[in-house]
Amino acid sequence: MADTARRTALAFAITAGITGMASAATPPAQPWMDRGLSPDKRAELLVAAMTDDEKYRLIRTDFGMKSDKHGQPEGALGNAGFIPAMPRLGLPAVQETDAGLGVTRPGVDNAGAVSLPAGLATAASFDPAVAHAGGRMIGGEARGKGYNVLLSGGVNLVRDPRNGRNFEYAGEDPLLAGLMVGATVKGVQERQVVATVKHFAANDIESGRNTISSEINPVALRESDLLAFQLAIAHGDPGSVMSAYNRVNGTYSGEDDWLLNEVLKKEWGFKGWVMSDWGGAHSAAKAANAGLDQQSAGEVFDAEVFFDKPLREAVARGEVSKARLDDMVKRILRSFFVHGVLDNPVPVKAGKVPYAADRVVARDALEAGAVLLRNQGALLPLAKGTSVVVIGGHADKGVLAGGGSSAVSDVDGDPVPGLEPTGWPGPVKYHASAPLTFIGKRASKVSFNPGTDPVAAAKAASGADVAVVFVTKWAAESFDTPDLGLPDNQDALVAAVLKANPKTIVVLETNGPVKMPWLDQAGAVLQAWYPGSGGGEAIARLLYGEVAPSGRLPLSWPKDESQLPRATIQGAGLNSKEKPADTIDYNIEGADVGYRWYEKTKRQPLFAFGYGLTYTSFDYSGFAVDKDKDGRAVAHVTVKNTGKVAGADVPQVYVTGPDGGTRRLAGWTKVALKPGDSRRVDIALELLALARWDDAGKRWRVAAGTYQVKLGRSADDFAADATLQLPESFPVVKAP
Structure with a gap:
């Protein structure tokens, strides 16, 4: 009887186990x-x-x-x-x-x-x-x-x-x-x-x-x-x-x-x-x-x-x-x-978007990326007790955005509606962050002139301690600009204001480089790009030194079109009737894009790649290059803030290979320092910037030999030199 009970219990346990295993092995519906x-x-x-x-x-x-x-x-x-x-x-x-x-x-x-x-x-x-x-x-x-x-x-x-x-x-x-x-x-x-x-x-x-x-x-x-x-x-x-x-x-x-x-x-x-x-x-x-x-x-x-x-x-x-x-x-x-799209799908109903906090992110981005191109006589930063006239660029309403598919309709609306073109690749949009408003909070007295009449603008400028002229150039997807000039007679506007008041700051809201025939007369020039939703506040904070400019040019700034690999772009211009070219020859510059083109052709741009001023000064010492324990090339330099205000510097490392050719950016770092402070920084050098493509072997190759290494403030302003000896290697970029 006891044996029978044990056998029955064992059979039940086995059956239950098999059933449980079958249940566990059954795949879910998805x-x-x-x-x-x-x-x-x-x-x-x-x-x-x-x-x-x-x-x-x-x-x-x-x-x-x-x-x-x-x-x-x-x-x-x-x-x-x-x-x-x-x-x-x-x-x-x-x-x-x-x-x-x-x-x-x-x-x-x-x-x-x-x-x-x-x-x-x-x-x-x-x-x-x-x-x-x-x-x-x-x-x-x-x-x-x-x-x-x-x-x-x-x-x-x-x-x-x-x-x-x-x-x-x-x-x-x-x-x-x-x-x-x-x-x-x-x-x-x-x-x-x-x-x-x-x-x-x-x-x-x-x-x-x-x-x-x-x-x-x-x-x-x-x-x-x-x-x-x-x-x-x-x-x-x-x-x-x-x-x-x-x-x-x-x-x-x-x-x-x-x-x-x-x-x-x-x-x-x-x-x-x-x-x-x-x-x-x-x-x-x-x-x-x-x-x-x-x-x-x-x-x-x-x-x-x-x-x-x-x-x-x-x-x-x-x-x-x-x-x-x-x-x-x-x-x-x-x-x-x-990337979690299926495991954590986006909400079907509206989520809470922190627009105010996001605007601060946008503001901070411009503060980090605006580039101070000129600052004669330390005109900037402005003192808060000065009277200011703000001129042009719809600066009483907002800041310009680029056009095309990336143009954002600001959550605060478009303060300058109806600008041409209203159709694709427009409409031209502005972000409701008016520089005038934020400058007005800091100036003892502020006024605005639209800049449509150079004579009237000059008269307004003559009556203020400082003039801030905003110039704009709209660009957009689907067309190229035929030249680097400013539109709408803005050069005449700037020239007139500069003549009336040498303490004039020009703020550029542009797609990139423009010709500046008045540059030598300008007190200061700030490249604000397309400033974004936090742009007006960022510009004011930069002008008044609440934050020091720390942007460096991510492109070379030519003097004019004659310095470019191609003097013209066939079919350029909004609504151009000229047939675009069937081909474009990039073999002219090949891999020597931008600052490498200027070095190769021995041309001096107006402003070099990596250039940018700030409100303080930095000194470099102890520049050296060696290899870490893993054999990676690393540059070292001590950066000291020798000025009177806090700021950030961008030491840049450029390298020329043993076979010659043009210099290439191989690494950089951004370091923020208070007055008098110094820091020893390490800058890892990207192997692919030291390598050349070996087409026969279908791989990147770092040639054995001596590499010339320069510590730069820009692509054409160098503070120190070093050499680096490397063996032949074949760097690989690992897939994510």
């Missing part, structure tokens, strides 16, 4: 939502569960706003790209918005947003922490407005200061641009929103951008534009890369197997997805096989929705493999898993 699995495995499981229709739905977005082709799609937020939710699979709607400087569409809270200053201002900070904070700000606002993919992360190099879209980018040097954009992308994606590095590749002018071919030797491309992308991707780990409009050496970027498959995906190990630009898709099978994973809003912007019926037919014919289709889908889903 096994891809198991966070214990890798993003790759989760994406594979989800792809395996999808129907063909669901796959083809994910590899194409719709335009998310009303157009002449359709009304606003149901569920879309009036945004750039939209894919409906797939509840069966647990997939939320994909909501994409332009957000290079801030969220451009109202979103679920139906409100404007806060804009950072121009990307060039962030780059001019020479501080990745500033870029990271800006990325977090934009990512947070996007999430609060219901967006989960941001078209942000512009890393195209500034090859020509007339490019209308330079303000979105991060300068002329690949190391600076790559590290700064990488930091921005990282900040965005910390908010569980996908960022998109763009426009891949060599999209360095806007004239004829949809068809023009950027002609450049592949090695030179590797060492310039592609290096910037490589670094941005390695440091930022973006979920997506956007292909460019233009052709590269004759092939459309979105159909370029070498760019997308060989370089981006295989060599760099990029595991995210490649989306087309809006109007940048041209085929089905060719593009898919070349590495394009998603067509953007093709029903509105492209000749055809290539990634639906045409691609289905291509797969059925065997022109595109089913494995490739699955790879396209997997790459999108993997990025969603990696």
Whole structure:
């Protein structure tokens, strides 16, 4: 009886165990939502569960706003790209918005947003922490407005200061641009929103951008534009890369197997997805096989929705493999898993967006990136007891923004509505942060003159202790400016005011360099770029010394167009009737972009890359270069604040290889010091800045030999020299 009971109990236990094991092994209804699995495995499981229709739905977005082709799609937020939710699979709607400087569409809270200053201002900070904070700000606002993919992360190099879209980018040097954009992308994606590095590749002018071919030797491309992308991707780990409009050496970027498959995906190990630009898709099978994973809003912007019926037919014919289709889908889903889009979907209802705090982030970014170009007789900082006349630039209302898809509608509205052009790439927008208001809080007496009449402006200037003239030059996506001149007779305005009052400060709100025929007469000049939503307050704080300028130019500032690799841009100008060129020859400068071009051609720019003044002075001592315990090259220097106010300095390290050639920025740091304080800083040198591309070996190569190392205040102002002996090596940029 006892044995029978024991056998019965044992049988029950075994049965119960087997039942429990079976229950534990039963997969949940959506096994891809198991966070214990890798993003790759989760994406594979989800792809395996999808129907063909669901796959083809994910590899194409719709335009998310009303157009002449359709009304606003149901569920879309009036945004750039939209894919409906797939509840069966647990997939939320994909909501994409332009957000290079801030969220451009109202979103679920139906409100404007806060804009950072121009990307060039962030780059001019020479501080990745500033870029990271800006990325977090934009990512947070996007999430609060219901967006989960941001078209942000512009890393195209500034090859020509007339490019209308330079303000979105991060300068002329690949190391600076790559590290700064990488930091921005990282900040965005910390908010569980996908960022998109763009426009891949060599999209360095806007004239004829949809068809023009950027002609450049592949090695030179590797060492310039592609290096910037490589670094941005390695440091930022973006979920997506956007292909460019233009052709590269004759092939459309979105159909370029070498760019997308060989370089981006295989060599760099990029595991995210490649989306087309809006109007940048041209085929089905060719593009898919070349590495394009998603067509953007093709029903509105492209000749055809290539990634639906045409691609289905291509797969059925065997022109595109089913494995490739699955790879396209997997790459999108993997990025969603990696960056939290599926595990922590954006709120369906409006989230709370901290606009006031975000405006401080934008203000701080401009304070770190505004560049003081001139300050004769220590005119700046201003004393608070002076009378000031503020002239021009709508400075009584706000600060100018760049145009095109990145233009942010400020949460506080547009204080200067109706400016031309009101249609694309406008409307021209201002941010409601009026410099006059903030200067008025600090001056003993303040007045405003619109600057439309130079004679009247000069009279107003003569009656004040100090004049502050705001000059503007609007630029935008889709066109380049034909020259570097200021529009609307502003040179005459500045000249008249300077003649009436030598204590005149000129504040530039521009896309970048402009000619300044009056420069030698100006008391001070501050480059404020496009200042962003906190711009008015930042400018006032800089002018009054509440914070010292610390920005350094992220690009070379030419004297005029004759110093550029190309004297003209064919088809430049808003609404130009001239046919754009079919090709543009970047082999003229090759990899020697910007300051390297000036060194190579022995030309002296008006202001060099890395240049910038402040309200104090710094001294360098003890410059040396050695290798750390891991064999990495590191420069060391003691920086001392020898002035009377606190400030920040940017010691820069430039290197020339044993085979000669032009100097390259290899590292820098930004150090803030109080008066009299000093600090020993270490500056790690980027191996890729010391390397050259070995095309035969398909790898980066650091040549053995002696490297000439210079400590600079800018690209043409050096304080110390050293040498560095290196063995041959083959540096690798690790994939994220």
